Amino acid sequence: MSKMEVKNIRFVVKRWDPKDGRFFESEYTVPVYRGMTVLDALIYIKENIDKTLAFRGSCRMGVCGTCGIVINGKPRLACETQILHLNTDTVYLEPLHNLPLVKDLIIDHTPFFEKQNKIKPYLIRRDMEEYWNPTREYLQTPEEHLRYMQFTYCLTCALCYAACPTTATNPDFLGPQALMNTYRFIADSRDEGRLERIAIIDNPDGCWGCHLAGACSEVCPKGVDPALAIQLLRREVAKIAFGYVEPVEGAKVAPSLQLTEKRITKGPPEFTVEGAEEKLKEFKIPKTIPVEKSK
Amino acid sequence: MAEVIRHDLIIVGSGIAGLRAAVEAALVSKGKLDIAVISKVQINRSHSVCAEGGTAAVLYPNEGDSFLLHAWDTVKGSDFLADQDAVMRFVREMPKQIYQLEHWGMPWSRREDGRIAQRRFGGHTFPRATFAADKTGFFEMQTLWGVLQRFDNVTFYPEWMVTKLIIEDGRYKGLIALDIYNGTLHMFISKAAVWAAGGGMRMYSFTTYSLTATGDGFAIPYKAGLGLKDMEFVQFHPTGLIPPGILISEAARGEGGYLINNKGERFMKKYAPERMELAPRDIVSRAMMTEILEGRGFEGPNGLNYVHLDLTHLGKEKILERLPLIREVSIKYAGVDPIHDPIPVRPVAHYPMGGVKVDINGATEAVGLWAAGEVNSISLHGANRLGTNSTADCLVYGAITGREAALYAMEHDDFPEADIEYLKQEEKRIFDNLMGRESGEDAYHIRRELRATMDKSFYIYRNENDMKEGLKKILELKEKFEKVAVGDKDPIYNSDLVYTLEIENMLDAAEVIAVGALNRKESRGAHARTDYPERDDKNFLVHTVVHRTVDGPKITYEPVKILFWKPIVRKY
Numbered sequence: 001m002s003k004m005e006v007k008n009i010r011f012v013v014k015r016w017d018p019k020d021g022r023f024f025e026s027e028y029t030v031p032v033y034r035g036m037t038v039l040d041a042l043i044y045i046k047e048n049i050d051k052t053l054a055f056r057g058s059c060r061m062g063v064c065g066t067c068g069i070v071i072n073g074k075p076r077l078a079c080e081t082q083i084l085h086l087n088t089d090t091v092y093l094e095p096l097h098n099l100p101l102v103k104d105l106i107i108d109h110t111p112f113f114e115k116q117n118k119i120k121p122y123l124i125r126r127d128m129e130e131y132w133n134p135t136r137e138y139l140q141t142p143e144e145h146l147r148y149m150q151f152t153y154c155l156t157c158a159l160c161y162a163a164c165p166t167t168a169t170n171p172d173f174l175g176p177q178a179l180m181n182t183y184r185f186i187a188d189s190r191d192e193g194r195l196e197r198i199a200i201i202d203n204p205d206g207c208w209g210c211h212l213a214g215a216c217s218e219v220c221p222k223g224v225d226p227a228l229a230i231q232l233l234r235r236e237v238a239k240i241a242f243g244y245v246e247p248v249e250g251a252k253v254a255p256s257l258q259l260t261e262k263r264i265t266k267g268p269p270e271f272t273v274e275g276a277e278e279k280l281k282e283f284k285i286p287k288t289i290p291v292e293k294s295k
Numbered sequence: 296m297a298e299v300i301r302h303d304l305i306i307v308g309s310g311i312a313g314l315r316a317a318v319e320a321a322l323v324s325k326g327k328l329d330i331a332v333i334s335k336v337q338i339n340r341s342h343s344v345c346a347e348g349g350t351a352a353v354l355y356p357n358e359g360d361s362f363l364l365h366a367w368d369t370v371k372g373s374d375f376l377a378d379q380d381a382v383m384r385f386v387r388e389m390p391k392q393i394y395q396l397e398h399w400g401m402p403w404s405r406r407e408d409g410r411i412a413q414r415r416f417g418g419h420t421f422p423r424a425t426f427a428a429d430k431t432g433f434f435e436m437q438t439l440w441g442v443l444q445r446f447d448n449v450t451f452y453p454e455w456m457v458t459k460l461i462i463e464d465g466r467y468k469g470l471i472a473l474d475i476y477n478g479t480l481h482m483f484i485s486k487a488a489v490w491a492a493g494g495g496m497r498m499y500s501f502t503t504y505s506l507t508a509t510g511d512g513f514a515i516p517y518k519a520g521l522g523l524k525d526m527e528f529v530q531f532h533p534t535g536l537i538p539p540g541i542l543i544s545e546a547a548r549g550e551g552g553y554l555i556n557n558k559g560e561r562f563m564k565k566y567a568p569e570r571m572e573l574a575p576r577d578i579v580s581r582a583m584m585t586e587i588l589e590g591r592g593f594e595g596p597n598g599l600n601y602v603h604l605d606l607t608h609l610g611k612e613k614i615l616e617r618l619p620l621i622r623e624v625s626i627k628y629a630g631v632d633p634i635h636d637p638i639p640v641r642p643v644a645h646y647p648m649g650g651v652k653v654d655i656n657g658a659t660e661a662v663g664l665w666a667a668g669e670v671n672s673i674s675l676h677g678a679n680r681l682g683t684n685s686t687a688d689c690l691v692y693g694a695i696t697g698r699e700a701a702l703y704a705m706e707h708d709d710f711p712e713a714d715i716e717y718l719k720q721e722e723k724r725i726f727d728n729l730m731g732r733e734s735g736e737d738a739y740h741i742r743r744e745l746r747a748t749m750d751k752s753f754y755i756y757r758n759e760n761d762m763k764e765g766l767k768k769i770l771e772l773k774e775k776f777e778k779v780a781v782g783d784k785d786p787i788y789n790s791d792l793v794y795t796l797e798i799e800n801m802l803d804a805a806e807v808i809a810v811g812a813l814n815r816k817e818s819r820g821a822h823a824r825t826d827y828p829e830r831d832d833k834n835f836l837v838h839t840v841v842h843r844t845v846d847g848p849k850i851t852y853e854p855v856k857i858l859f860w861k862p863i864v865r866k867y
Contacts (some may be wrong), residue, residue: 018787033540035628043506047739051782051791058505061541061624063433064340080627102476103788111335121441123400132322134394137410145402152402152434153406155526156339178498188400264421268367272861281856283383285362 006031009083011041014094015054015104026050030255032083038077038091038105039067042105048225062221065155068162069105070094075159075219091289096162111171112158115178119200123185125250133219138251146187151184153222155156158217160226172205176216176226183229185193198237299482299715299729302331302450303394304704305470306697307457309334309511310343311432311686312668315392317694318491320701321446330706331485333452333472333792335492335507339440342493342505343689346432347620349424349546350690351683354411360385361809362380365750367860372575373419373648373677374820374830375862376838376855377523381673383859385691392690393425397865399442401434402427414617415549418575418681418867422549424443425683429544429620434684439672455481456793457492457511459721460519460664461713467664468711471721475793478786480725482718483637484711486665486704490651491514491689494669496529498801498808499644500746501599503535507797511848512670514800516651517807521660522840524672524853526804527650528821529628530680531755533579535643535726537601539628541641545682547606547633548572550617554583555603555637557843562602570867577679577821578867582753586835587641603717646685648676648821649811652840657696663703663711665696674838674855678820685863697703735780738795742773745798745805746773753808758826766809773802809846811839832862 009032016023017100028049030041039057058066060079067078072092083091099107125131160176162166167175182201185191201207208228217227239246271277304320306313309332317332322331332338353360365386370377392412397403404412404426416424427434441451452472458480459471459616469484492515494507517523533554534543548554559682566837567574567580574582586592592600606614606621611634614622618633625631625638649695657665657673668689675688675861742848750763776799817831837852 019785030835034420035630046794052785054788056508058336058340059342059345060506060539061345062627063430063620064336064342064344066337066507080625092450103785106788113337117444121444122438123398125398131398134391134398137394137397137411140405141409142405142407144409145405149402150436153430155312174438183399188402190400191637238819251409255358257355259357264359267361268363269860271859272863273857273859276859280383281386283380285383287389 007084008032011045012090012092013094013140014274015053016095016101019102020101027173028052033158034084036083037079038071038083038093041076041083054106056106063155065157068096068157068159070096070162075162077159077221080221087165096158098164098167099158100114109158112161112177113156115158116181118177119174119182120193121181121185121268123188123191126192126198130253136254136256138190138250139254140189147189148184148187149246150179151187151224151277154180154224155222157221159177159219159221161218165213165215166209166211170205170209173209174201174206176230179210180224180226180229181234183233183236186233190251192248194236194246194248198240201233202237209236299484299632301710302483302485303328303487303516304330304700305483305485305488305489306330306332306491307470308341308493308668308670309336309338310341310491310493310668311435311439311689313341313489313491314436314443316491316667316697316700316744317449317689317822318439318443319694321449322526323698323701324448324705326448328701328819329446329450330448331450331452331483332372333455333457333483335454335456335511337435337453338451341436342495342508344433344436345373345503345505345541345542346435346686348546348549349414349416349421349431349683349716350393350435350686351416351419352687353386353423354390354413354425354813360423360634363422364425365567368419369675369681370683370860371865372679374679374865375836375857376674376677376819377861378674378856378859380856381675384450384655385688388691388695389687392694393686396435396438396690397524399438400791402607404428410460415544415573415712416682417545417548417570417573417579419683420549424546424549426546429546429618435496435690445820447551450520456796457515458725458796459717460515460520461522461717462661462664463713463801465661467710468713471718473725475788477615478789478792480671480718480722482715484713486707486710487700487701488665490659490664490666490670491668491693492670494647494650496644496647498745498805499639499749501641501750503532503540504644504646504687509797510804511797511800513650513807514660516666517803518842520843522652522842522851523649523807524645524809524840525678525811526841527815527839528648528678529644529753529808530576530648530821531580531642532644533576533583533642534604534640536624536629537599537639537641538808540595540643541624541628541646543604544618547604547618547621550613551609553605554579555605556586558591562586562591562705563572567867574867575679576683577823580755581823583642586664595640595641601639601641604640605637606633607635607637646680648672648674648678648680656699656765658699665700667692667696678822707753707796720722725792725796729779730781732780732793735778736775738779738781738798741775742798742801745769745772745801749805753812757822757824757825759813762809762813769802769805769809773806776802805846807813810850811841815839816851836862
C-alpha cells in the first residue's frame with residue numbers, strides 16, 4: 001500500500017464559456033494513482049495545469065451532492081468515481097444536462113431546487129401548536145420507519161434530473177427527485193398531508209408525466225430508486241381515484257415517560273463548588289426529572 | 296458600483312446552526328422581518344451534512360439519564376475548561392431540539408416501542424447519542440432545509456462568499472460579500488446578524504473536512520477585531536480513513552467496534568481500562584498515536600501509519616442497519632468491506648473547540664452580532680469536545696441566537712449606516728491587488744506548505760521547538776501571500792479567486808492556533824505537549840483569547856466559569 005503506481009490518463013473536458021455562450025474542449029494529462037477519484041483529478045488540474053477550469057466539489061465522500069457531472073456519458077458524482085474503475089485511457093467530462101449552464105462544469109440547480117421545494121418537503125400535521133412547540137416525539141415503529149427510509153437518502157445531487165428523458169423534453173415536469181420525495185412523505189406514518197401532496201403531483205407534469213425509462217434509478221448514487229417511488233406514488237393516487245380512502249390521522253405523540261428499570265446506577269458526582277445548589281436554580285434544572293410511575 | 300443590499304437580519308452560513316437560526320428567526324418574527332441567509336455553498340450542501348454519529352440529548356430520565364449527568368460528562372470530557380453555566384443551559388435545552396426536528400420530518404432511528412433510539416458514544420456515561428443511521432447531520436440538514444420552505448420571508452444567497460465584516464466602535468453594521476456567479480462585490484447592511492459560517496480545519500491535509508470548510512468563519516471576524524478563544528484546542532478524531540481522511544464515525548465504536556494494533560491487541564485496555572474504545576476522543580487519539588509511534592501500527596501510504604478498527608464481530612445485519620455509510624465509504628475509498636475486514640484508521644483533524652468569543656447567549660463582542668455553531672466558543676466544549684455534542688450545540692445555539700438576533704432586529708427600526716468606502720477598499724484589495732497582479736506567488740503552493748506545517752507542528756503531540764518552527768513558517772507563508780496573483784481573470788464563477796481568499800483565511804486561523812498553542816505551557820484535553828505533559832490548573836485553568844493588533848496577535852486570558860464541579864484527575 002505504501003508504493004504508489006501512477007498511470008497517465010487523458011482528460012477531455014467539455015467546457016462552456018458564458019461570455020459567448022459557446023462550448024469548447026480542453027485536454028489535460030493527469031498522473032492517476034490507485035484510488036484517485038475524478039474530483040481528485042479536477043483538483044490536480046486546477047492546482048497544476050489550468051487555474052481557469054471551473055467545477056464544484058465539497059465533501060469528497062458522496063454525502064453533499066455538489067459534484068455531479070457527466071463522466072464518460074453517464075451522470076455521476078465526481079468524488080465517488082474512481083478513475084481506474086472506468087477502464088479507459090481517456091475520460092470525457094461534461095456538465096450535467098437539463099439544467100442551465102453557468103460556466104464549464106458548473107450548472108445552475110435553481111429549477112431543480114424550486115421543484116424539490118414545491119412539493120412541501122416537510123411533515124404536514126394539523127396540530128400546529130404541537131408542531132412548533134413539541135412535547136415529545138410522534139411514535140413510529142422500526143417497521144414504519146423502514147417504509148420510507150430508503151427514500152430519505154437522496155442527496156439532491158440532480159443526477160436523476162439530468163438523466164431523465166421526460167425532463168429533457170418537458171421543462172415543467174417535476175422530475176424524479178421531487179416525485180420521489182413526495183412519496184417519501186406520503187409513506188411516512190407521521191404525515192397528515194396525503195391529499196394535499198397528491199393534489200400537487202396528480203397531473204401530466206407530475207407522476208403521470210413519467211415515461212418509465214428508469215434512467216433516474218440507474219444513475220442514482222445512493223440507490224434511492226426514484227422510478228420505484230413514482231410507481232408507488234401512482235398507486236397512492238389510484239387508490240383515491242377508486243374511492244379507497246386511508247385514514248388521514250398521522251402517528252400519535254408518544255405518551256409521557258413511564259418509570260422503568262434504570263439502565264445505569266452511577267449518577268454524576270456531588271457538586272464540589274460552594275453555592276452550586278443555589279446556582280442550579282437559575283437553570284431550572286430539576287435534580288431528578290419527574291416521571292410517571294408505571295401502573 | 297453595486298448598490299447596497301438591506302435586510303433586517305442576515306444569517307451567514309447554511310449549516311445546521313445557520314439553518315436552525317433562520318427557522319427560529321422566521322418563527323419569532325411572525326413574517327415581520329426580512330431575513331437573508333448567505334452561504335458560500337449551495338444552501339443544503341454545507342459541511343454539516345458530513346456529521347455522522349448522532350446528537351446528544353437527555354431523552355430517557357426514567358431509564359437513568361439526567362441533565363446533571365450529561366453536564367458532568369461534558370465538563371469532565373472538556374478537561375474542565377468548559378464554562379459550566381453554558382453547559383448547564385445547553386443540556387437543558389437540548390431534548391426539545393430533538394423533538395422539534397422529529398416533528399418537522401427528521402427520520403430518527405427508532406426503538407421497538409416506537410420511541411426515538413439512542414446509542415453509546417465516547418465519554419457519555421449513558422447511551423444518549425440520538426441518531427438517524429450514520430448520517431445524522433445529513434438528515435438534520437435535509438429536515439431544516441425542508442421546513443424553511445414554509446416561510447416566505449427568508450431570502451437565500453447561495454454561493455455568495457462573505458469577505459469582510461463591518462464593525463465600527465464595537466457595533467456590527469454590515470458585511471461585504473462576493474457573488475461568485477457574477478464576480479461582483481456587494482455591501483450588505485442589516486440591523487442584526489448571526490455568524491454561523493462554520494469552523495473548518497482545511498489548513499491540515501489529513502482532515503475529515505469538506506474542501507469548502509476553510510476556517511473563513513474564524514479569520515473574517517478576527518480581522519474585524521473580534522476575539523478568538525481557545526483556538527489551540529484542535530480535536531483529532533481517532534478514526535480517519537486511510538488514505539483520504541474521511542470520517543469513520545465514532546458510532547462504529549459506539550456499536551461495539553474494537554481498536555487493534557499490529558500485535559492483535561485491544562490496546563485501549565492500557566489507556567482507559569474502564570471505557571476502552573469509548574473514552575473521549577483526545578484520549579483515544581493519543582493512545583493510537585502512542586501505539587503507532589512505538590511501532591505497533593501498520594505501515595500506510597505517504598507516512599500515514601495506522602491501526603485497525605475492527606467491526607467484523609458486529610455481524611452483517613448490524614453494520615448494514617446502523618453503519619451503512621461507514622461501510623459504503625470504506626469500500627469506495629479504501630477498498631475494505633468492514634463486514635469482512637478491519638478498517639485502516641488514524642487520528643485526523645476534525646473539529647476546533649475554540650472559536651469566536653461569545654457570551655452565554657451567543658452574543659459576540661460586537662453589538663448586533665451573534666455567533667452560533669462550530670464557529671463560536673461559548674465555551675461548551677472546553678479543551679475537548681465529546682462526540683455528538685457538536686450537532687447538539689449547533690441546534691441549541693442556532694435556535695438561541697436566531698431568537699436573540701430576531702428580537703433585537705424587531706426592537707430597532709433604523710438600519711445602521713456604513714461608509715461605502717468599505718466596499719471600495721474591498722474591491723481594491725480583491726480586484727486590483729489579488730486579481731490585478733499579472734504574476735506572483737502561487738496560492739496553491741502556499742496551501743500545500745501550510746498543510747504540511749500544520750500536520751507536522753500542530754498535530755496530536757506538540758512541543759516548543761516544532762511549534763516555534765511551525766509559527767515561523769506560517770508567518771513566512773503569510774508574507775508570501777501578500778504577493779499572490781490569482782491566475783484566472785474571469786469574473787464569472789472564478790473558483791481560483793474563491794480558493795485564494797480561502798487560503799488567506801486559513802493562514803490567519805492557523806496563526807491564531809499556533810500562537811495559542813505555543814503559549815499554553817501545559818497539556819489539557821486535545822492540546823498535548825511532550826515538554827509540558829501535565830495539566831496545570833494553577834496557571835492554565837483559563838481561556839486563551841486572541842485579538843488582532845497592528846503588532847500581531849495579542850493574547851489575554853480569561854477565567855473559566857466553574858459553578859458546580861471543581862477539576863479532578865481525569866480518568867476513564
